[in-house]
Amino acid sequence: MALKDILVHVDSSHHCRARLEAATALAVRHDARLTGLFVRTMPHVPQFVMSQLGPEVTQAQRRFSQDAADAARRLFEEVVDGAAITSEFRAPEGELLDALVLHARYSDLVVVGQYDRHDDNMADEREAADHVIMDSGRPVLVIPYAGHFPVIGDRVMVAWNASREATRAVSDALPILQTAKEVDVVAVNPRRNGVNGHGDIPSADIAGHLARHGVNAVAEHVVAHDVDVGNMLLSRASDTGADLIVMGAYGRSRLRELVLGGATWHMLNHMTVPVLMGH
Template structure:
């Protein structure tokens, strides 16, 4: 996929450095940058004390809108000399409506950039990732704080488990993989059951990539007591990889939030950029 329209979702407190990073990414990729500043409103007061606190709630709304407008203005100023034609829009809504409103904007992007919790805020980050992956069905590029990010990676780690989501991620990243120095197809303790992953796990996806002119190295790793996410991150660090590519939420969001999962662990603790695809 050649990314020509990139959406960056930010909050009112997102540092300017993230915007500069997004602008540089789009400049090098010859892509158009759109920025969506999101501020989620507190729900209206209800119950016996609604009348008592309604004034405070209205004042909070006024302040939130002021912060939103200020961030839109400052973001335009930051981008004015960095990204020609960049668009900055604002969204103010209650959390219950955030999913649909963010998704409505994300469907017009090839790729959505989302920073870590320090960059965007924990609640907005969760809402943004879910709405983009599940509602808009667009790929998400997670950008950890202070991590370099590029759409011309030299070394890529492809997390592979023979699932449809992993296959979708591999297809999404085909253009990124061409011209790289290394594609490491990482499998964490695969089961050679001859059914789901085949008797020689990883050779199927390596053959698929080869048909597209991409040479991948199958790397079967023993976890040694680590979680799958930890093993992936360790391998990426060993290779000095620029990007991890993986399918997202093989299990339901609710199950991953309650019991944990690879996607949730990577979202929470990514140290290099991660391309999530569903």
């Protein structure tokens, strides 16, 4: 499958421009259509409160939401201006998470921002990446809130654990992997046998599969039982200069990861490079 439809979430956060620039560069690289989505949300105010405040409050809220949408449109058009791609801006009114998931289902890739708890304009986005990953059925590219990422996909690290989720992520990322200059397939603390076993040579089978699809993949594995998987992956990405990590998301229940921690939770909270996740 080629990347022909990319959806990017546009918001009022301080990090939105970097996210749009990354999504635009990716769309140019893959000759894809880029759709910017800004969701005009309305705060939930109890009816008895609204009856006391009057219609002026609702009107003011709608004006504020429309002004934010207009600013988002201007930023989107400013970033994509001059790029050799087809683009569209959408600003539906509704619930943020529902709208993101709905529009994501009609794209090949969804680009969202990492949640930044220090940015008040992202207050409603705490679970945005989670919901799109779990409910859209589409691969999700999460852009870190710190840094700029003009190039995504030259040097890719695939986090391989032989799971269904990792398999899905690799399949979803294939168009990106096929254009990459280098792909490192890394297994951390691999098991040899079982349904999620790696065989005698960890990562070798998936690297061979990717090679048959024209991907320049190298199989590696790391054994470090005293370091959690998330930290190991980020450390490895830093050492190799990876500009993208591809990994499966939520191989165990999301609630279990939120309580006990896990590679997905760690990556969403501590990522230093863009991460493409599949579920």
